[in-house]
Amino acid sequence: xxxxxxxxxxxxxxxxxxxxxxxxxxxxxxxxxxxxxxxxxxxxxxxxxxxxxxxxxxxxxxxxxxxxxxxxxxxxxxxxxxxxxxxxxxxxxxxxxxxxxxxxxxxxxxxxxxxxxxxxxxxxxxxxxxxxxxxxxxxxxxxxxxxxxxxxxxxxxxxxxxxxxxxxxxxxxxxxxxxxxxxxxxxxxxxxxxxxxxxxxxxxxxxxxxxxxxxxxxxxxxxxxxxxxxxxxxxxxxxxxxxxxxxxxxxxxxxxxxxxxxx
Amino acid sequence: xxxxxxxxxxxxxxxxxxxxxxxxxxxxxxxxxxxxxxxxxxxxxxxxxxxxxxxxxxxxxxxxxxxxxxxxxxxxxxxxxxxxxxxxxxxxxxxxxxxxxxxxxxxxxxxxxxxxxxxxxxxxxxxxxxxxxxxxxxxxxxxxxxxxxxxxxxxxxxxxxxxxxxxxxxxxxxxxxxxxxxxxxxxxxxxxxxxxxxxxxxxxxxxxxxxxxxxxxxxxxxxxxxxxxxxxxxxxxxxxxxxxxxxxxxxxxxxxxxxxxxx
DNA sequence: ACCGTCGTTCCGTAAAGCGGAACGCACTGT
DNA sequence: ACAGTGCGTTCCGCTTTACGGAACGACGGT
Numbered sequence: 001x002x003x004x005x006x007x008x009x010x011x012x013x014x015x016x017x018x019x020x021x022x023x024x025x026x027x028x029x030x031x032x033x034x035x036x037x038x039x040x041x042x043x044x045x046x047x048x049x050x051x052x053x054x055x056x057x058x059x060x061x062x063x064x065x066x067x068x069x070x071x072x073x074x075x076x077x078x079x080x081x082x083x084x085x086x087x088x089x090x091x092x093x094x095x096x097x098x099x100x101x102x103x104x105x106x107x108x109x110x111x112x113x114x115x116x117x118x119x120x121x122x123x124x125x126x127x128x129x130x131x132x133x134x135x136x137x138x139x140x141x142x143x144x145x146x147x148x149x150x151x152x153x154x155x156x157x158x159x160x161x162x163x164x165x166x167x168x169x170x171x172x173x174x175x176x177x178x179x180x181x182x183x184x185x186x187x188x189x190x191x192x193x194x195x196x197x198x199x200x201x202x203x204x205x206x207x208x209x210x211x212x213x214x215x216x217x218x219x220x221x222x223x224x225x226x227x228x229x230x231x232x233x234x235x236x237x238x239x240x241x242x243x244x245x246x247x248x249x250x251x252x253x254x255x256x257x258x259x260x261x262x263x
Numbered sequence: 264x265x266x267x268x269x270x271x272x273x274x275x276x277x278x279x280x281x282x283x284x285x286x287x288x289x290x291x292x293x294x295x296x297x298x299x300x301x302x303x304x305x306x307x308x309x310x311x312x313x314x315x316x317x318x319x320x321x322x323x324x325x326x327x328x329x330x331x332x333x334x335x336x337x338x339x340x341x342x343x344x345x346x347x348x349x350x351x352x353x354x355x356x357x358x359x360x361x362x363x364x365x366x367x368x369x370x371x372x373x374x375x376x377x378x379x380x381x382x383x384x385x386x387x388x389x390x391x392x393x394x395x396x397x398x399x400x401x402x403x404x405x406x407x408x409x410x411x412x413x414x415x416x417x418x419x420x421x422x423x424x425x426x427x428x429x430x431x432x433x434x435x436x437x438x439x440x441x442x443x444x445x446x447x448x449x450x451x452x453x454x455x456x457x458x459x460x461x462x463x464x465x466x467x468x469x470x471x472x473x474x475x476x477x478x479x480x481x482x483x484x485x486x487x488x489x490x491x492x493x494x495x496x497x498x499x500x501x502x503x504x505x506x507x508x509x510x511x512x513x514x515x516x517x518x519x520x521x522x523x524x525x526x
Numbered sequence: 527a528c529c530g531t532c533g534t535t536c537c538g539t540a541a542a543g544c545g546g547a548a549c550g551c552a553c554t555g556t
Numbered sequence: 557a558c559a560g561t562g563c564g565t566t567c568c569g570c571t572t573t574a575c576g577g578a579a580c581g582a583c584g585g586t
Contacts, residue, residue: 005307005310005311005314006271006275006307006308006311006542006543007541007542007543007574007575008269008271008272008542008543008573008574008575009271009272009275009308009311009312010311010314010315012269012272012275012276013275013311013312013315013317014315016317016336017315017332017336019336019339020335020336020339022339027531027532027533028532028533028534029531029532029533037575037576038575038576038577039532039533039534039576039577040534040535040536040574040575040576040577040578041574041575041576043533043534043535044268044269044574044575045269045272047268047534048268048269048272048273048276049272049276051268051273052273052276052277052280053371053372054276054279057533062532062533062534063533066336066339066340067340067371068340068369068371068376068378069280069371070333070336070337070339070340071337071340071341071376071378071394072283072337072376072394072395072396073279073280073282073283073329073333073336073337073394074333074334074335074336074337074338074340074394075337075392075393075394075395076282076283076285076329076333076394077329077330077331077333077334077337078334106331108316108330108331108332109316113331113334113335115331115334129338130338131334131335131336131337131338131339132335132338133335269573269574270543270544270572270573270574271542271543271544271573271574290563290564291563291564291565292562292563292564300544300545301544301545301546302545302546302563302564302565303543303544303545303546303547303565303566303567304543304544304545306564306565306566307543307544310565320564325563325564325565326564
């Protein structure tokens, strides 16, 4: 990281990320504009990536889109996730118990990425797509992940993250956030009501790997109306127990907790 | 494509693909060996990709693995796939009807990539992971996709693909394959018994988009023992109907078939 | 028949990335 | 304790490479 990053590779990576907008297909000129590069550079990048199968060209329109190799790679990521296997039935149980959409998220930088989910069967439900990225500071999953992250990571987050205001309820002050995370750490779960978007509420709890490190968060999301109707205490217990169930499947056991000081 | 591909980007792409082996994590030296590059080059590639989030370093072992951004990108690919939405419930129905694992595959080069699947509930079942790549010439899905591909694509495949023998039943002769694909095209479905692996059988039918082009294949896979016990004709009808059901959801209607000559 | 825009191609030059060697560190077997 | 061996990382100079800018042919509105 002390080295200057490879410019061309960086461009290629940015190019790929441009497709995260999930548009049907993107043209050379359009991409060149968004990336601030010359058309020829983008075209060369695209043809190169195409020979590797990372992107493909729509023969009809001439535009480009992500290739199936990217899909393959994405699926290969699930491997670091025994999580995927461990969480499956627990998510189902959690949805059954609460009737709401349930999801598992992991921390990546200052964002949470949802890696698994199961939707509520209510007509009015929360849509959560796997692979979606949401901010840390205004979601229950994010607060759990940050509360249980290592102290340097957490302090770095508080120092550098822009706690963007999304609603009047969003926590935007670093000190207030630090206090909030302390509370989360103490009681073992987090909630977020109207913090990211008015009308949405969520509650989440940590998932630990076999070393006790919090690697993911499991939680439920619901419309605030239904959320308020549920007894908060029972709901928290259900979600925390779901987190513990997944953690056990990952090889974690509560007994070793006491052994865990700093390494 | 007439241009010489960007070497650095090609290296980066190959580097990413090295992770398709789904190993927990890979080290700099190991990757350098596999790619035939210098350690320093690989290291620079990795750190660059890491700053973009495409890979991440395991702080404990120093090794690298794919990052969550790759997972995001992979999920974004599903968009070209209204397929994912369209196939969901049909897969469930197909599994219920046959009791066997059901899957949807797309063509990519000389391979089939499974993009969706649902597993049998039998104890002895076929494991099919999404994101897995299998050869065209010895799978029922592959034969369907190639049979209904455009003629240039098909002839190109017959001319250039190495029809590797996996079992005594594998079709390895291009002419025999051409005849087999003709049969598949005529009757509208394909099967493969013991062709990829002894003991495994599968049957697949095409999925068409709204223009009538075959974009994917849907099929079931089972142990040969159970497969033989099922009446082939009924099974084929069920699978073909599943394919048609998905096709209809993609906007295809049989009526326009007659209008479809070469564009 | 005109413009605007698309994807693609060509070329000269500046800078970017490669290999090779050296460093610090963590293990391992003596 | 101690070399010895592997790791990930860093540095540097030479050559290669990949960038921008301009030009081309094809399309599709107007």
